Amino acid sequence: LHTIACRHTAANIAEELYTIVDNGCGVLDVIVEHAVYGQLSGQLQIFSRLDADDFLRKLSKSRSLPLCNLTGGVHLHTVSCPSEEAYRRMLAQLREKGILYPSSVKINKIKKPGT
Structure with a gap:
């Protein structure tokens, strides 16, 4: 597992999620x-x-704002x-x-439980 730092607007959520899942x-x-x-x-x-489309549909349907709106678009994701x-x-x-997120070179590697 890895933690990555990202920054984007709500308009780029699909692009971010697709880029991640398209790489497996x-x-x-x-x-x-x-x-x-x-x-x-x-979660x-x-x-x-x-999965990404389902999430985006729920977000749109609920008229809720994504968490990244609280921080000017800056957020972390734990990715596998x-x-x-x-x-x-x-x-x-x-x-x-x-x-x-700029110079997100110091990305943390998270240990899997039990390792």
Whole structure:
């Protein structure tokens, strides 16, 4: 598992999610740092374009704002990737699209439970 930092507007959520899942990776959650409440997170469990479309539909239908709106678009995702190659490819594409938070080179690697 890896944690990546991203920044984008609500208009780029689909592009972000599609880029991640198209590389075989999954988006487990979204995390933002709120000035008053501290760390806020939401479970996503998005592993395909179908999952992404379902999430986007729910977001639109509920008329709720995404968590990243609280932080000027800056947020973290915990992602799972099938290989280091898939992870690096996903990062490169997010960087090319201007979604990866600038100089997000110090991306944390999270230990899997029990390791």
